[in-house]
Amino acid sequence: MSRLVMKFGGTSVANVERIRNVARHVKREADAGHEVAVVVSAMSGKTNELVAWCKETGSHFDNPEYDAIVASGELVTAGLLALALKDIGFKARSWQGWQIPILTDDAHGSARIAKIDGARLIDGFGAGEIAIVAGFQGLHAPTNRVTTLGRGGSDTSAVALAAAIHADRCDIYTDVDGVYTTDPRIVPKARRLDRISFEEMLEMASLGAKVLQVRSVEVAMVHKVKLYVRSSFDDPADPKLGTLICDEEDIVEQQVVTGIAFSRDEAQITLRDVADKPGVAAAIFGPLAEASINVDMIIQVVSEDSATTDITFTVSGADFERAQKIIASHREAIGYARINGTEEVVKVSAIGVGMRSHSGVAARAFQALAAKGINIRAITTSEIKFSMLIDEPYTELAVRTLHSLYGLDAKA
């Protein structure tokens, strides 16, 4: 017998019929003799509805109230799944964040889990009870208030719970059947990966793959929780394989490149004719950092006369307008001639732990994209990935080119 955490997202619990289907997945594992804790999200659309009401109500946005409101969606799903499991003959009970408790800090809206007391759930296992845990939420004990972990936080709830109760595995059920070499909607030849390392998954998630929340992968990596991504839309009696996210050493056949990610949520800002003097970088990036705007890529091109320089950097699409305004308000301190910006850019990335031991991996990409006439605006690299900023219309072509280049295409 082993102990499992099973997590189901919003589309998997979107209505009562799907909740009944989730109950059948849980039944399969419970029938196999496993101790099971299930973490659920709100029914899809519910959180958005609650967030919209919050926005409509309060210009003075208040995070504790926002959290109290949006955390209610998960309570409903948890209760309904407990009812559905009882309906097919199991002992089950729902757990709200404060009942376990899942203790967090007080960063309302994006709280971090500090501690989960798994004792009551484990007592329940002993009594043959399946635990249904409302995801996405916790309790800040000193104020006795409900907190939420940020969008997609139920993944993190599940992984942290798996660590707390020493689960043998954490199964993340979603609307796809695993982690793919890239987005199958763009590359029909994309393949489901049997295994991927935590670090690769972390990069994939950070660089635009939506299958898992970044923080959940971080927590899994730190606590060595084996994550298994699989589909909730499989036949519960005969589920297909998914993707195991595990330690690098548990992967026998390592690829040089494991996956191609891309993110359209990028914007490029260029400052023309910036005085090439010490302190100019601080003058630009200091105010952006103060405003919590994350700067990703930075390129500096010295002009021919060497007296001035052009500085290009990227921010997320959400920060694009705000970043431009902040730069404009510091124009005097920075000293630039013109500012240009565009959101018509995309960041394409290749990820693979094999890059550590193979050289020239990125260079092959530059050649391949150049051969297709794709201009690379900026490049960043790290130990296990490299990213290129290109013009948005070339997204699909670039992703397909890289996917073939590194041998990721499925066999026909």
Place this chain on the structure above:
Amino acid sequence: MSRLVMKFGGTSVANVERIRNVARHVKREADAGHEVAVVVSAMSGKTNELVAWCKETGSHFDNPEYDAIVASGELVTAGLLALALKDIGFKARSWQGWQIPILTDDAHGSARIAKIDGARLIDGFGAGEIAIVAGFQGLHAPTNRVTTLGRGGSDTSAVALAAAIHADRCDIYTDVDGVYTTDPRIVPKARRLDRISFEEMLEMASLGAKVLQVRSVEVAMVHKVKLYVRSSFDDPADPKLGTLICDEEDIVEQQVVTGIAFSRDEAQITLRDVADKPGVAAAIFGPLAEASINVDMIIQVVSEDSATTDITFTVSGADFERAQKIIASHREAIGYARINGTEEVVKVSAIGVGMRSHSGVAARAFQALAAKGINIRAITTSEIKFSMLIDEPYTELAVRTLHSLYGLDAKA
């Protein structure tokens, strides 16, 4: 400065616009210097949606899960009202049942409040904070589970909270502007009452007037909480008068009859030719009591030969079919010839504390109805009310006749 509890029902908080309007009512009282705790219901329709999901999910109906699910609606309203109040410049925070806590017994689905600890709310008042309390719910401390008080329970939450924090008054805001002498939809000349005693209100609520939940009136009477029923659809800056529900001695001009109530939720069952022997009543009403079926009126008519009798009694419409089945299954023990039943009956009642000191009040009603050709099937009386069972098509005629008879019609 005084301390107020303000309670708003589902139609008063049905959407964000109405919640903003509620905030303006609260603002008026806070601006007047009062300490304010607000109790809110779920947005109208939300509780029904949650209940429907529960029914759809679990044939093994489980009250703790049902309670966890349906109590979530009030959390949303409480949070949104806190946001709306902050948006117009007030300090406010929402309180969930378990946070206060509102302690109840473990009768899930219809729990009774055991104790409310008002200390945290009163601390908040000291800090200039308005408390927004999710109605309808509490906490069963030994199991740490959420309970609900039954439909309409937010009225009871409000009154019990008012008692706990020693509020000077509990204002129940609803979609009508007070308690009327009878239903204005039936009697256009119905008048709003300025005052009504607890006992009269209790009878009115028990006998069909829907303006307040019966238990909330009971709790108010026991704890001497002054209740004020008023409309949430008034101009918040210039509200109209409502109805004060108070001690009998606080009402200067007492009427003999204060109001006319009626209930269509009645059914009549008649057993023909029952053997007139000892123990027959027990044989009939024992099994009904065991099945928690409430029997209201009972009439026994001895037949001419005195050997047998007809026994007629009433139950609520909801229990009609079940009661007939139970009687049929005990036919041998009871010994009756035939069973007849109808739901085409209505109970019309007149209520007034003045009946204690005036005789012949009911007799005038019997005469007046007889003069209109209305047949009275059964009568029950108590110290401050009498009720008559009549045929359903005569409802309006009977209510209007009694309303005029006892001088309740509004002056033209």
